[in-house]
Amino acid sequence: MIDDQLKNIAEQAKIDLKECLNQNDILNIRAKYLGKKSLVNSLYSQLRNLPEEERPSFGKKVNELRNELERMIDEKEKELKLQIVNAYDSVQANDLTLPGVYFPPGSLHPLTIIRRKMEDIFISLGFQIAEGPDIEDEYHNFDALNTPEDHPSRNLADTFYLDNGYLLRTQTSTVQVRTMESYPPPIYIISPGRCYRNDKPDPSHSPVFHQVEGLVVDKGISMADLKDTLQFFAKAMFGPEVKSRIRPHFFPFTEPSAEMDISCVSCQGKGCRICKNSGWLELAGAGMVDPSVLEMMGIDDQIYNGYAFGIGIERIAMLKYNIPDMRILYENDVRMLRQFSRELI
Amino acid sequence: MIVSTRWLSKYIDLPETLEELVQTLTFTGIEVEAIQEISALPETVVTARILNSEKIPGTEHLQVCIIDYGKEPLQVVCGAPNCRSGLITAFAQVGSKLPEMEIKKTIIHSVESAGMLCSEKELGISDNHSGIIELPPETPVGISINEIYELPDNILELEITPNRPDLLGYIGIARDLAASLNKRLKLPSINNYPGEEDSSLHLTLILQEPQKCPRYTARIIDGISVKESPLWLKNALIKSGLRPINNIVDITNYVMLETGQPLHAFDYHKLLPINQEDPHPAIIVRRAKAAEEFIALDGNKYLLDEEDLVIADGQRPSALAGIIGGKDTAISNHTTTIVLESANFSPSTIRKSSLRHKISTDSSYRFERHLSPAYLEMVSNRALELIINVAGGRVCNELYDAYPVPQKPLFLAVRPSRFEELIGYKLDASLINNYLQSLGFQYILCGLWQKEPINEYKLLPQAMELDLETSDNQIFFENPQLALYFLVPSYRVDITREADIIEELARLDGFDKIPQKKLIHPIMDWHAHHIKRKIEDYFRQSGFYEMINPSFIDPIKLEYLGEDKAELEKKLIRIVNPQSSNQSAMRTTMLPQLLDNLLYNLNHSERNLKLMEMGKLYWKDGNKNCETLHLTALMTGLNNLDHWKVKNEPIDLYNVKGVIEGLLDQLSITIDETKNVHHPWLVESDNLAYFCNNHLCASFGRLKAKTAERFNIDIITLKQDIWVLDFKVNTLIELTRTNKIEFSPLPKFPAVIRDISFLINFSVPYADIVKSIKLVEPYLIQDVKIFDEYRGKGVPDGWHSISLHIILQDYEKTLTEERVGQVIDSVIKMLENTWQIKMR
Numbered sequence A: 001m002i003d004d005q006l007k008n009i010a011e012q013a014k015i016d017l018k019e020c021l022n023q024n025d026i027l028n029i030r031a032k033y034l035g036k037k038s039l040v041n042s043l044y045s046q047l048r049n050l051p052e053e054e055r056p057s058f059g060k061k062v063n064e065l066r067n068e069l070e071r072m073i074d075e076k077e078k079e080l081k082l083q084i085v086n087a088y089d090s091v092q093a094n095d096l097t098l099p100g101v102y103f104p105p106g107s108l109h110p111l112t113i114i115r116r117k118m119e120d121i122f123i124s125l126g127f128q129i130a131e132g133p134d135i136e137d138e139y140h141n142f143d144a145l146n147t148p149e150d151h152p153s154r155n156l157a158d159t160f161y162l163d164n165g166y167l168l169r170t171q172t173s174t175v176q177v178r179t180m181e182s183y184p185p186p187i188y189i190i191s192p193g194r195c196y197r198n199d200k201p202d203p204s205h206s207p208v209f210h211q212v213e214g215l216v217v218d219k220g221i222s223m224a225d226l227k228d229t230l231q232f233f234a235k236a237m238f239g240p241e242v243k244s245r246i247r248p249h250f251f252p253f254t255e256p257s258a259e260m261d262i263s264c265v266s267c268q269g270k271g272c273r274i275c276k277n278s279g280w281l282e283l284a285g286a287g288m289v290d291p292s293v294l295e296m297m298g299i300d301d302q303i304y305n306g307y308a309f310g311i312g313i314e315r316i317a318m319l320k321y322n323i324p325d326m327r328i329l330y331e332n333d334v335r336m337l338r339q340f341s342r343e344l345i
Numbered sequence B: 001m002i003v004s005t006r007w008l009s010k011y012i013d014l015p016e017t018l019e020e021l022v023q024t025l026t027f028t029g030i031e032v033e034a035i036q037e038i039s040a041l042p043e044t045v046v047t048a049r050i051l052n053s054e055k056i057p058g059t060e061h062l063q064v065c066i067i068d069y070g071k072e073p074l075q076v077v078c079g080a081p082n083c084r085s086g087l088i089t090a091f092a093q094v095g096s097k098l099p100e101m102e103i104k105k106t107i108i109h110s111v112e113s114a115g116m117l118c119s120e121k122e123l124g125i126s127d128n129h130s131g132i133i134e135l136p137p138e139t140p141v142g143i144s145i146n147e148i149y150e151l152p153d154n155i156l157e158l159e160i161t162p163n164r165p166d167l168l169g170y171i172g173i174a175r176d177l178a179a180s181l182n183k184r185l186k187l188p189s190i191n192n193y194p195g196e197e198d199s200s201l202h203l204t205l206i207l208q209e210p211q212k213c214p215r216y217t218a219r220i221i222d223g224i225s226v227k228e229s230p231l232w233l234k235n236a237l238i239k240s241g242l243r244p245i246n247n248i249v250d251i252t253n254y255v256m257l258e259t260g261q262p263l264h265a266f267d268y269h270k271l272l273p274i275n276q277e278d279p280h281p282a283i284i285v286r287r288a289k290a291a292e293e294f295i296a297l298d299g300n301k302y303l304l305d306e307e308d309l310v311i312a313d314g315q316r317p318s319a320l321a322g323i324i325g326g327k328d329t330a331i332s333n334h335t336t337t338i339v340l341e342s343a344n345f346s347p348s349t350i351r352k353s354s355l356r357h358k359i360s361t362d363s364s365y366r367f368e369r370h371l372s373p374a375y376l377e378m379v380s381n382r383a384l385e386l387i388i389n390v391a392g393g394r395v396c397n398e399l400y401d402a403y404p405v406p407q408k409p410l411f412l413a414v415r416p417s418r419f420e421e422l423i424g425y426k427l428d429a430s431l432i433n434n435y436l437q438s439l440g441f442q443y444i445l446c447g448l449w450q451k452e453p454i455n456e457y458k459l460l461p462q463a464m465e466l467d468l469e470t471s472d473n474q475i476f477f478e479n480p481q482l483a484l485y486f487l488v489p490s491y492r493v494d495i496t497r498e499a500d501i502i503e504e505l506a507r508l509d510g511f512d513k514i515p516q517k518k519l520i521h522p523i524m525d526w527h528a529h530h531i532k533r534k535i536e537d538y539f540r541q542s543g544f545y546e547m548i549n550p551s552f553i554d555p556i557k558l559e560y561l562g563e564d565k566a567e568l569e570k571k572l573i574r575i576v577n578p579q580s581s582n583q584s585a586m587r588t589t590m591l592p593q594l595l596d597n598l599l600y601n602l603n604h605s606e607r608n609l610k611l612m613e614m615g616k617l618y619w620k621d622g623n624k625n626c627e628t629l630h631l632t633a634l635m636t637g638l639n640n641l642d643h644w645k646v647k648n649e650p651i652d653l654y655n656v657k658g659v660i661e662g663l664l665d666q667l668s669i670t671i672d673e674t675k676n677v678h679h680p681w682l683v684e685s686d687n688l689a690y691f692c693n694n695h696l697c698a699s700f701g702r703l704k705a706k707t708a709e710r711f712n713i714d715i716i717t718l719k720q721d722i723w724v725l726d727f728k729v730n731t732l733i734e735l736t737r738t739n740k741i742e743f744s745p746l747p748k749f750p751a752v753i754r755d756i757s758f759l760i761n762f763s764v765p766y767a768d769i770v771k772s773i774k775l776v777e778p779y780l781i782q783d784v785k786i787f788d789e790y791r792g793k794g795v796p797d798g799w800h801s802i803s804l805h806i807i808l809q810d811y812e813k814t815l816t817e818e819r820v821g822q823v824i825d826s827v828i829k830m831l832e833n834t835w836q837i838k839m840r
């Protein structure tokens, strides 16, 4: 009779397990057969009602049943888990051609992008960035830069003057002057910033524009160093195939003065509309710092000499991105700006 | 290399203080990795002889001793097993302060004891605690133990770079120090040992592998007695980190530490002959045979192959060359005759065998670094002298010396002009000579420079007539090719080119003498540079388009904003010669220009716009011109671009707050106050300014439709809010200037997150709720975060439901369920008491 009872329990368990669908069912079955108030436990409680001599064999049988039930339940649980894993790993119905979720960034202004590129190029050459005010006095903008009293650039038609006697700097060379006032050589700086000239806006002029100027004052600096630096810059900005040349020019601040050209980035020097068929594009003004400028700064021009250069950021941006008119840069049209969201800086 | 300064001072007068010595070593290029100071014992710890010792009845091993320590005999009790009459040992008098105790007069088992006989451990000299110290019988009584043990002493752990094997010996280090300190190197005087001509003891020496063993020397010493080493020798080895074994092995180790050249001693009588025709014990330097067995001193059996070099006798390997000796031929207490090996092995052979068999010894360590074969005889003689002194014996025969290809001399030229080029200052030729002489270089002549090293005297260039001490140094700079020729000491295997010599000179003269050539001043404000770029990138990444507008403004537009005319007049800088009236002043705000940009883009069918400009504002303050960097931004329209998966909602107050708070968080700026800004162009309820340490950092607000209208933007028709954001970039730069990121150790215990939800009156600000919750348990509650807010059905009017994550973390221990419960309970109680919340 007891054997029947045990057999029934095992049979019932098999049926229950067959109907078992998920982890929760397994838990319930485990409780039903093996838990504290389970069928098997109630069998154990029958044990003490049995005569002494029957107890060991009964106990053994119940234990066997218990082990068998545990094995069955474990097996079913494993099977269920495998089903779940297999279902998870099986093919899903997804349309892989629908677009993914991605929020495009905005964009920096091309003038900022170019400024940052220029800063990085010159920093890699050991230059430091120096900054100064836009609102300047005549001394720092003209006198200290060796500009003659009657030089046309001092005219109202060229320079913006302010109602309190100051003016808006016409180039960031003012920062060079201020740096030389504060620090002894060696000096290796660039000064990016806003400049102002009383030019009517047209495809290549803007009353407000941006410059990066450079200044080096050290022992044994020659025009060859200047040429190297500008050439390095041109290749870093426009690519290794770009050629450059310098030719004589005039600036009050430098002696000798030069302008630097690069081979046309549009026609590679063959001649086109952008380079006005010359094959060359003007890129920078430069030269050896005039001894009288050094002298004014209290730097011994017999020990030290240096070079300076100025590069227009708008000009570089227009050449690099093929922007035909400077005024486009100041329209702040997001359709234009969006084109630069993928730039590398 | 572990170095005792006492031992080192045998070869050079050391600087007075340890600091100076360490400094000199460091700047000579020898890094001091660790310093262990062994302090002196009290002078009241002295040598004493046990005159008489008797067991104390009723005890197991206590003895009562009468001792003589140079004064009145005293009675002491001692429990050491080796305590016996006649022994000379260390005696600590009453009152001596030892490392772990102070000696007092005591009574042990009714016996008075006036002091203590000590073990090495009790004196802090070593870990030996097997018994009281046993000093040699000839030791005088009553002298300080400091004298016996050479105390105090400093033990330095030096890092020797692999290019300097010559520094793996005391003399090498002393030589560098002597050159650097300009002091005399005191070398031990070494005698030559011609050996007895009529000796009957002979050795057969065969060198089969001159590539792997450029030179092998051996000496036979007969009649020695192997025993424990004298105290000085044992002390010296222990202080340098080696274990004393017996007098012969200890001497080979001592000489290795002194000179850097490893030595080995074989038991002569255990070396087997080759055969009966050549019956003398043999030493054959050969390759091992394939699968040849070798039992080393360490007791291990090694299976050798043909790449291994062995020192074999007539039958079997008796040493793995340069690495470890063999068990069969090792020195034992019965050894009476030894063969002393002083040899040179090629570094690669030693390195490969050492790696293959995983044996690294003090010997292999040195050979791997390339030693010179030139000094083997000298080193051997040094060991002979010590052996004869310590172990007795006599030297048989001359030096056995297999040296098929003697090392060639190496002459190198160094140009003073080149020193200046390379190091940056002029060093006098006479100083060059002095430094190099003290390193053991020999000055040969002054002549024209030649790049290639010279190996023969006759190839040297013609000498110039020049006295280095008196001649004008200038000549070397007028003629930059003028060079000094030196013979390189052969122990300096690392020196093969002029540049190596120049390095030595620069090192010895001191790197502190190298002038700073260019004082480049830090002009650039790197911090500002990084912050500006971070801000630019933040806005770009947040979907903003950067505007660049001129610095000019139309003053009328400032009035459009509602600014006070009189105030404007005070700060506005006007342009004398403007191109037009709408560009006649310097901008004091970027808002009008950005509104123009907004209008332009709205007119070009761009509805969802995030625009920003970072630029300068200009105004005057009395006579002063001011320029500060600002960032102004506008946001309008939908927050995200259209996407089929993402619900796109209009930009609201919290999107705008997110932009501001996200940037402030990225810059690690903690806001301690927020309040309304009261700009005439912003809606009064929806604007906020952020402060840190009373500095205004940023503000935002919703633009009034009335203001927008003046800029031709019709907000009502547009059905879009326009949000204005403003940042004082200069302030952000200054507030973050001293910020630094510092790693904090990760918590060892898990954090616990508990959620609570409650109804609260709408008038209670969220910020106040968070602040007050954190105050309940400031050390446990690390963070409080809102994850849901709800108004409407089921919530009374004027109330809303707030759901919070409360993050608890104890850095000291695991938080128990009970403790967490307590904290949450007090949080709820506090909320109920303060704001009468209703828990949900």
Ligand SMILES: [Zn+2]
Pocket (backbone or CB within 6 Å): A264, A265, A266, A267, A268, A269, A270, A271, A272, A273, A274, A275, A276, A277, A279, A280
């Ligand atoms: Zn062209």
